[in-house]
Amino acid sequence: MALYHPRVFDLHEQRLLDPAPTPHPLHGHPARGHGYIYPRLTGTWNAAQQLGYLEYHPKLTYEARDGTSRRAPHPLVGDLLLFIERPGVPDYCINWNIKSQRANFKHRPTPYTSSSPYSGITKTAARNCIEAANYASADIPTKEIAGTDIPxxxxxxxxxxxxxxxxxxxxxxxxxxxxxxxxxxxxxxxxxxxxxxxxxxxxxxxxxxxxxxxxxxxxxxxxxxxxxxxxxxxxxxxxxxxxxxxxxxxxxxxxxx
CATH class of the missing domain: 1.10.10 (Arc Repressor Mutant, subunit A)
Known part of the structure; x- marks a missing residue:
């Protein structure tokens, strides 16, 4: 569906969402985005902090040089990022968050959530909110799209x-x-x-x-x-x-x- 749209000129799949602030995806694009200053993404860690969802942000455990165990933010991964041409005005991006069924935006069934469904629902919803808030900080809307939405x-x-x-x-x-x-x-x-x-x-x-x-x-x-x-x-x-x-x-x- 995304590729069928004649104004979609680029498409990124499984794009990493940096925990730290980063430039807008169109900043420095080799073919687009020249002559316009796009807002920066706040970063998923800042987005989670503003939402009060730091406990739900993915983290990586590693061993520091002094031998202590520490944790650092781990990047989230998005689904599809569309780059869309808009003649006469700056081009723009749209983030598609995709699930097989609409109910999965609230609850992602995994072996770990079956025994504690409330935890699974909360983590999935929080992760979606973090992703959407990070993109919204750069004026990139997020669309929640389910496979069942397309006949x-x-x-x-x-x-x-x-x-x-x-x-x-x-x-x-x-x-x-x-x-x-x-x-x-x-x-x-x-x-x-x-x-x-x-x-x-x-x-x-x-x-x-x-x-x-x-x-x-x-x-x-x-x-x-x-x-x-x-x-x-x-x-x-x-x-x-x-x-x-x-x-x-x-x-x-x-x-x-």
Whole structure:
């Protein structure tokens, strides 16, 4: 979903969250962020201290030079950090905190929490608050997103599109010809399979080449089909009713939106 958005120009997965103050993720970005002073992140340790959650901040035990055992803050790890282009004004970042189910934002099931569920709920909620507060200090909003928020059909269509777009593409003129022909068939009883039969005869395209071109067009938003309905090669194509980026617009909304 993040990569599908045309204004997302960078994406960091499993980004370390430094306990100490650090520059904004866009500070010094090789392609973006020039000419604008972004606020710094306060650091997760300071965020935890302000929230009263220091006891829940991860810590590392180590042996000092004098032989004593000491503890130091250990970095947290985020899920996804999106870098989003905003024409005419400074670009911005959004932090996605992801869980498989929405209930897991309060309770992360582990072998250690089953016997003491209250402790598990508190630690998970506190960790989420620390992460969000650290990013908020630099005007980076946090969105809590669960896997169950995206219907399986939409997941399948986006996956097919992403996989196709990663394949070796056809020459641009042939790709454009395929997309134009498919567009003309949207809303009719013609299926992609019918259209492939034409291209297999005229251009010698294999089933795999044509299918890849089709799903690449869907991923690049050149072929606007209804993504909440399963896109199938042997079924008529359904025109896009609602852009999914409008449905999930709040997930990409910047700090001053």
């Amino acid at each position: 399986p059909v939409l997941t399948a269509n986006l996956t097919d599109g992403f996989v196709a777009a990663c394949e070796i593409s056809l020459p641009s003129e042939i790709q454009e010809k395929v997309i134009r022909r498919l567009r003309a068939a949207i809303g009719t009883m013609q299926t992609p399979l019918d259209i492939w039969s034409e291209f297999s005869l005229t251009l010698g395209l294999t089933h795999y080449q044509f299918r890849t071109a089709m799903y690449t067009g869907v991923w690049r938003r050149q072929l606007r089909l209804e993504l909440t309905e399963r896109i199938l090669f042997d079924r008529p194509m359904i025109a896009e009713r609602t852009d999914i980026l409008d449905i999930y617009a709040s997930w990409f909304r910047g700090p001053d939106a």
